[in-house]
Amino acid sequence: MTKYLTIEEARATLAELNLKFSPRQMRRIAVERKLPFFPDPANGRLKIAEDELHSRYRSAQNAASKEFDNDNEPDKPRRR
Numbered sequence: 901m902t903k904y905l906t907i908e909e910a911r912a913t914l915a916e917l918n919l920k921f922s923p924r925q926m927r928r929i930a931v932e933r934k935l936p937f938f939p940d941p942a943n944g945r946l947k948i949a950e951d952e953l954h955s956r957y958r959s960a961q962n963a964a965s966k967e968f969d970n971d972n973e974p975d976k977p978r979r980r
Contacts, residue, residue, distance in 0.1 A: 904947040907937070913953060 905913060911926040921929070930937040930946045935956060937946040 903950040904940070905950050905953065907946055910935075910937075910948050910950075910953055913950065914957075917957065919957070 907926050907930050908923065911921055911923065914921060929935055930948075935948060936952060937948045939945070940947045
């Protein structure tokens, strides 16, 4: 079953991954829709699915790794 996190719980989860944000930074991330937080229909508080939070950071890490590999690849001779 999916676990939904409040902004503060998401902040604690990211801190476990050694990604530290202040409470103000996390509120800004949520409000500016940098991550897919949504209002809880029951109480209106912003929430995010825990697996989505992990997935977004894993995707960002994979993209950075691919970009790094491409930037550090030796130049290949061009075919004519």
